[in-house]
Amino acid sequence: MRVFVTGATGFVGAAVVDDLIASGHQVLGLARSDAGAAALHAARAEVHRGSLEDIDSLKRGAASADAVIHTAFNHDFSKFVESCEADRRIIEAMGDALVGTSKKMIVTSGTGVIKDRVVTEDDAPAPGSHPRVASEEAAEAVASRGVRAMIVRLPQVHGDGDHAFVPLTINLAREKGQAVYVGDGGNRWSAVHRFDAAPVYRLALEKGTSLRYHAVAEEGVPFRAIAEVTGRRLGVPVVSKTREEAAAHFGWFIHFAAADMPAASAKTRAELGWQPVGPALLPDIDRPVYFQA
Numbered sequence: 001m002r003v004f005v006t007g008a009t010g011f012v013g014a015a016v017v018d019d020l021i022a023s024g025h026q027v028l029g030l031a032r033s034d035a036g037a038a039a040l041h042a043a044r045a046e047v048h049r050g051s052l053e054d055i056d057s058l059k060r061g062a063a064s065a066d067a068v069i070h071t072a073f074n075h076d077f078s079k080f081v082e083s084c085e086a087d088r089r090i091i092e093a094m095g096d097a098l099v100g101t102s103k104k105m106i107v108t109s110g111t112g113v114i115k116d117r118v119v120t121e122d123d124a125p126a127p128g129s130h131p132r133v134a135s136e137e138a139a140e141a142v143a144s145r146g147v148r149a150m151i152v153r154l155p156q157v158h159g160d161g162d163h164a165f166v167p168l169t170i171n172l173a174r175e176k177g178q179a180v181y182v183g184d185g186g187n188r189w190s191a192v193h194r195f196d197a198a199p200v201y202r203l204a205l206e207k208g209t210s211l212r213y214h215a216v217a218e219e220g221v222p223f224r225a226i227a228e229v230t231g232r233r234l235g236v237p238v239v240s241k242t243r244e245e246a247a248a249h250f251g252w253f254i255h256f257a258a259a260d261m262p263a264a265s266a267k268t269r270a271e272l273g274w275q276p277v278g279p280a281l282l283p284d285i286d287r288p289v290y291f292q293a
Contacts, residue, residue, distance in 0.1 A: 004065035007072030015198035095142030111263035155190035179231035185224020196276035217276035220262030
């Protein structure tokens with residue numbers, strides 16, 4: 001199968017590309033730069049020049065492939081709401097190119113769209129309850145038009161090259177001289193290694209029939225445990241703060257640092273035959289690569 005992959009040179013997307021090619025699929029990867037194109041050539045993928053801002057290029061890429069896997073997302077979290085709404089438009093545009101075909105389109109969301117309980121694949125977020133719901137609403141809108149759309153929800157994705165939530169907390173701890181958690185630190189983050197997340201997209205492509213899948217290896221890692229690894233590695237105190245106090249430490253990130261975001265993946269494992277092999281979050285981040293300044 002020839003698969004158009006957005007975010008094909010990104011942290012998750014590059015792993016998806018490698019997994020698809022290793023499993024016998026062809027990949028048409030989106031690249032906005034010469035460096036991106038070179039990386040795709042090195043991975044034995046075809047190159048489709050374009051960008052998330054060039055909607056026509058996305059439509060052409062989608063139309064020219066047998067399926068679409070959309071992993072790209074603007075990770076400037078200071079503009080999170082705008083990025084989520086842009087993702088809505090991107091998904092709807094690529095869906096336009098697939099209407100009337102039997103092609104699958106797999107898009108990406110996050111397990112954190114529903115908080116404070118263990119989320120399953122059958123749980124739908126309330127409209128407008130979280131900015132990232134925009135991606136799921138777009139996928140459902142596309143599906144209502146006959147496109148075979150599916151959603152892969154990602155938890156905290158870790159591994160070499162990680163530039164997301166855990167590195168952000170580490171950088172804050174280094175900058176401010178303490179590793180902070182909120183309250184008793186019992187709020188949980190679900191997690192998966194990037195090389196375990198990638199096969200979920202491929203398996204959904206090959207045999208998925210449900211709307212949502214969870215690439216979740218660990219249901220919930222206490223945030224305090226992440227802070228304790230950080231404090232030990234950096235040699236700084238590990239400190240509990242109230243939410244109000246922690247807001248001064250984390251800034252806008254307090255919404256994530258204080259969030260309880262556990263998620264299950266029993267349905268994904270049963271339907272797709274997916275079995276993550278690790279490593280787990282805590283031993284993976286407890287390595288020098290995560291603490292290089």
